[in-house]
Amino acid sequence: MLRIPCPYCGERDETEFRYRGDASRARPPADAGLAAFAAYVYERANPRGWHVEWWLHVAGCRRLLKVVRHTESHQIHWVGAPQEPPSVPADASP
């Protein structure tokens, strides 16, 4: 069970949240071309280490959160608002 510290509601069980995928993708400019958009939609770094991701607090404040979580230990390092730049540890190990 993950315990996600929501900045608005406090620490809650993962069952209150819905996962919304990789938050590190940036939408390319409109004239970037097909290859750039295909990469944006489909390609994922899928790191074994720290992962910046979206979680939607559906059964709480219903806000979208940006979370930095380790994909092996599941340790959560940072939680913030969507527009905030995430704090990602330089070291891949938890």
Added chain:
Amino acid sequence: MSAPPDFKQQPARARRASSGRYSFWRLVREGLKGQRGWSRAWAKAVPRPAYRVVIVGGGGHGLATAYYLATEYGITDVAVLERGPIGLGNVGRNTTIIRSNYFLPDNIRFYEYSLKLWEGLERRLNFNAMVSQRGTLNLFHSEAQRDLFTRRANQMRLLGVDNEPLSRQQLKERVPLVDLDNGRYPVLGGFLQPRGGTVRHDAVAWGYARGASEAGVDIVEHCEVTGIRRDGARVTGVETSRGPIAAETVCLAVAGHSSQLAAMAGLTLPIESHVLQAFVTEAIKPLLDVVITYGAGHFYVSQSDKGGLVFGGAIDGYNTYGQRGTLPMTEEVACAAVTLLPGLARLKVLRQWGGVMDMTMDGSPIISATPLSGLVINGGWCYGGFKAIPAGGMTTAHLVARGTPHPLARHLDLARFADGRTRDERGVGPFPYLH
């Protein structure tokens, strides 16, 4: 006087003892001779510095690819590199189900080919893989779902894949264990693929390893690939924990960790890694003679030959490389289990485990050449890789040997994503955590 022969430089097959043919008569003979005549089923090979083909990953798909390369396409200068011992990855972690009840025509053809190969596999490998065509039964719980399954069944019939609809009455007789009138999601009917079933998964790895080894393939265990050698846009070999190995073609068959290996070659794949859990109960007397799939949630169950009920559900739902799984999904699977089969509540769960899945952006696998010449990928199996092992091996071997995709796997190329040809069986879009 000439120097003594350097056996390490000899082709592996020259120093390889065969495990011999397995048969009833051999069993009797060995029984009378104190079981002293058996030898290793596959040779523990020492890696040579160069091969024509290096397959990374000694799981089901890697071993099957090696086997078919050697026996079907005549390429025996092949090494399979496995980080640990073979058979301990996803080939030994799945719920052992085989079936071809898909909806998209390309997928039906591919998985039906696989099912046909399963049907002749034991004879071909001379190895008892316990292929048991006990049938796979999908239940539906609403009128809309009945329409959906009827459409799927018709699509299969159009392509010559047999299946039969089952009424509530027929279900009562066939699977008395199922609570058809459960308060949550009453069962309206089902559709059965009689040729579906289960296979002993470890035996698949062992059987293919033995067959490949006897055909001259080097199966190298405890050899971790740590890097992929490139010369511009060409892959020339791999770096391993046992030294560099050159290869004309490198084939990745490491589903669960495809992104990691591809990153060593500088590629980014349309894949996320997720964990899928599976469970087995204590062994009991024969209770269930068919594979049942619940339609109102994600739950499937069958009884192993040892007697334990083997079951599983959906992926946990967020990126992870942790081979363990977390409790919320365990609870969800247990809920589905006792809703459908209340009798299961009396059983103790003996073991629970997790396997890491390559979840692709459309839920279909990838058997493809890559932008780098000399690099081929077999991966992206989501949680359906086990049933596809024979077809995956055969079509990957075709791609490696001929350089062109096998006709049955042409739709599984990497370029389909950018070209807008995704094969999205469930129609959910590029969200791997929802497939």
